[in-house]
Amino acid sequence: xxxxxxxxxxxxxxxxxxxxxxxxxxxxxxxxxxxxxxxxxxxxxxxxxxxxxxxxxxxxxxxxxxxxxxxxxxxxxxxxxxxxxxxxxxxxxxxxxxxxxxxxxxxxxxxxxxxxxxxxxxxxxxxxxxxxxxxxxxxxxxxxxxxxxxxxxxxxxxxxxxxxxx
Numbered sequence: 001x002x003x004x005x006x007x008x009x010x011x012x013x014x015x016x017x018x019x020x021x022x023x024x025x026x027x028x029x030x031x032x033x034x035x036x037x038x039x040x041x042x043x044x045x046x047x048x049x050x051x052x053x054x055x056x057x058x059x060x061x062x063x064x065x066x067x068x069x070x071x072x073x074x075x076x077x078x079x080x081x082x083x084x085x086x087x088x089x090x091x092x093x094x095x096x097x098x099x100x101x102x103x104x105x106x107x108x109x110x111x112x113x114x115x116x117x118x119x120x121x122x123x124x125x126x127x128x129x130x131x132x133x134x135x136x137x138x139x140x141x142x143x144x145x146x147x148x149x150x151x152x153x154x155x156x157x158x159x160x161x162x163x164x165x166x
Contacts, residue, residue: 013067027061034082049102053085103152110148123150134158
């Protein structure tokens with residue numbers, strides 16, 4: 001244990017360059033393990049819960065890297081957070097009421113070609129944001145859309161009107 005303490009240096013911010021490099025290697029490997037535990041979705045199509053966990057994990061690992069927090073306790077606390085995140089993800093699959101509390105509900109922005117301006121304002125979606133999302137789905141205007149929804153991950157999904165028979 002004393003050898004490891006020599007390798008990673010003190011937790012008071014006075015670690016040498018070599019010790020910070022050793023910390024970086026350890027944190028890189030630990031970070032990969034933590035991401036594998038948390039699951040892919042944590043760092044991809046993020047919900048608010050996922051974003052908070054990602055920010056705290058990054059912050060904790062950064063503080064452990066620079067010696068602003070004790071190395072092993074910071075890693076232990078970060079691991080606990082990742083495990084709790086994974087547990088809550090599993091619980092939200094079982095209990096829909098918890099999923100509603102932990103995740104945002106999808107919001108309809110356009111239904112049958114009619115924009116819901118109040119919903120757009122409530123969620124900070126401007127006209128340009130909506131039109132961009134429509135264009136990405138090859139729809140030119142809201143009238144070309146059967147349904148456009150602000151999803152839990154912040155993306156706007158679009159279901160275009162079906163075109164008539166050719």
